[in-house]
Each structure stands twice: as C-alpha cells, then as structure tokens.
Amino acid sequence: MSRVGSPTIWVLVVVLTVLHLLLHVGLSYERGAPDLLTLSLLLASREVGLGRAAGLGFAFGLVEDSLSVLSFGANTVAMTLVACVGALTRDLFVGDSRLFLVSYLLIGKWSRDAAHWVAAGWVESGAGLRQPFVEQVVIAGGIASVYMAAVGIAVAVVAGFGREP
C-alpha cells in the first residue's frame, strides 16, 4: 500500500470510528452496516507501527465489549490480535496494489470474526450464545468480509491507499 501521511491516517481512523458507532450504536443497523471499526484498524495497522496498532486494537475492542454483556473481552482480544498481525504484514508483504488491499481486508475481517468466535468460547456465557462456526464465521463472517472489503476499496480510493503502480 502506498503510504499516506500520519495526520491523514488518524483523521481517517476518527471519521470511520464515529461513522461506525453512529451506524451500529446510534442507528442500530447491526449487520446492515459495514464494520468500519475493523476497516479503520486494518488500514491504520500498516501505517502506524506495531505498538500503536496494538493499542488502537485494544481500545476499539474495549469500546465494542462495553456493549457486550455476554462475552466481555472477546472483541478486545480479536481486535488486538488483528491489529498486531496487520502491523506485522507490513514487514512480510510489501504489496501496493488494489488486489493486495482487497485480499488484506477480506482476510483481516474474516480473521477478526473467527478470533471473536474463538475468544467468545472461552467465556462461559459467550459460549452459550455464539452460533455454530459455519453459520456465524463462515457464512455471516464471509458476507461481512466481502461487504467491508468493498467499502474499504471505496475508502482507499478516496484516502489514497493502495494506488496502482
């Protein structure tokens, strides 16, 4: 991905976060709205460094967990893990194309849902609530990943991420 300036990425993070909370908490769209929190985390993780990415993931996860009576901590673990892995991909993959960006966002979002499903299983009440893996992660998570990646591409075009060489 092409690098965008530090202020730009933080502005993007704030805008996407506010939009996510407005759509999900304010307007209760649930799955009808894309997961902009994970999108901003994935985009920021490759730009701000491992430590800050982990901190951002932790904060985002805590915000989502504060509305989750059943599986407190599952979002925090999932978001922090995804942020760390996202930051590490910067060393492993130097891809700068839209194709890489799409793959990165798809896998990143799907991994976040899978990690949440696993972590929720470690909490007693969360394990009782979660749906079967195929239904919750493979099907619902897959659709959500495609949705988020599509929105992510639009955001990337506007913000100047992943320009074609």
Add this chain to the structure above:
Amino acid sequence: MPPYGTEPESNGRHRDLIVAGVILVVAFSTLFLSRTTQQVISTAMQVTVLRPFIEVQRRLESARVRAARVDSMVARIDSLSALLTSHSALVDENRTLRDLLELSERATPEYVPATVLRPGTPGSESMFIVDVGRQDGVRNGSPVVGPFGLLGVIREVRQRDAVGMDWSHPDFRASAMLEDGSAYGLVARRAGAFREKDRLLINGIPFNLHVDAGLMVVTSGLGVLPRGIPIGRVEDEAETDPEWRKSYWLTPVVRLGAATHVLVLTERASPEVSDLWATDSVR
C-alpha cells in the same frame, strides 16, 4: 560516517514488540476479569465515549415510537373514554363487595414506560438498554414487558438507564406455570440452528399430563418475576423423561425485533412483587 546507522530503528522495533506483547497480555486478561470489574469498565465507556451514540438511538427510537403510535393512541383514547363512563360505577361496586367479603385491596403493579435500545455490536445480541434507571425506581431483576408479555429482565441498573437481557440470553430463566395452573415448570432458552430460530422450552411438566398446543405459559410468581406475565404458547412436546417429566417447546409471545417500547416494573410497586399478581387474600 556513523558505523551503526540502523541501530535506532532496531531499538524502536524492539520497543514496539514489547509494547504490543504487553497490550496482548492485557487484552487476553480482560476475558477473565471479574463481573464487577467488567461492569465498571462497560459503564465508564457507556457514559463517556458511547453516550452521544446511545443518546442518538434513544431520541430516534422515541421519535419513531411516537410517530407510529399517534393513530393507535387516538383510537385507544376513544375506546377508553367510552369504557370509563361506566367504569367508575363498577369500581365503587367492586370496593363495596370487597369490604363486605373482607378481602384486601388488590395491589396494582407500577410500571414505567421505557424505550428499548439495541447496541448492534458483536456480542451484544441478547442485551438491551432501557432509558429508565434507579431514579425511576428500576432495580436488578425487574421484569421488562411488552404489549404481549415478558421480554426479559433487568441485569444492571444505573442512575438514569439500565441494561437488561431478553429471553434469548443463555442465562434467562423464568419460573412458570400453565395458564390454567395445572403444572409448574422452568422456562429457559434453547439455541436454534441459527439465531432467528431460538426458542423457549418449559421443563418439569409431569409426564402423565398432556398439554394442548396453544395453551399460554405465564410466570408463576415463585422467582423474582411477578405472577401472571405471559411468556409463550405451547407449541409441541420436546422430550419426555419416562420416569417423571416432560418438556414442551414454546413460541415466545414477544418477538425480539419488534420490542421497541416496553414497560419496566418498578420497586415502588411493592417490596414483594409476587404479591401483586396473587389471587385475593383474606385480610
């Protein structure tokens, strides 16, 4: 020319790894925090960062409910006006008869109207927030009812709002009985193949008792929930323990997605809420 030009970057990388490692450990530890600590963190977030967004939902929901109910309210007011004209005479007659029979006054439940807010984030599927709290007389365990019956109970009360769980929560339990009083049991949620297929199950029905489909199951008043709140209708038999009991699937009377405006029982109603729905008792 400095011989070790890459050293500062390496140090920064090392520091980043340590910071990330520490944050990861802290993140994992949140899974195992005590319930009280989790509630403290949740409350702090909800009254600070999330407050504007929860307020947006509350206002939108109130506006939506008001808009949808104007016509219905007008019709109800008209009907009530007609009923009230003959009601006062009946009330007076009822009081006189109760005095003659030495029956105590039936307590009336005191509810506060509330708007249900759904967070819509992962893991919050079976919880809701109501815009009434301790200052309105709401307490832990207060039942939350919709127009047709029981939606759930309050789990955590704050000054101006409260968090509740609906009947699809894995921890939801309600002591219940068949509407005709022929059997008592415990109602709990059973997960379906997918979330929309979640159902309720009543356990502990005597195995020699046949229950007809369609019979209403209501709260029995034996637990924290008052007696007589509809929970669901018997659908079909789920399983039979040949030794002594049967269980039946219930169709919940309250559809979770449709519950937006509810009533919450307050502690002002009576210190012992089960008395509120009890049958007449001699003074």
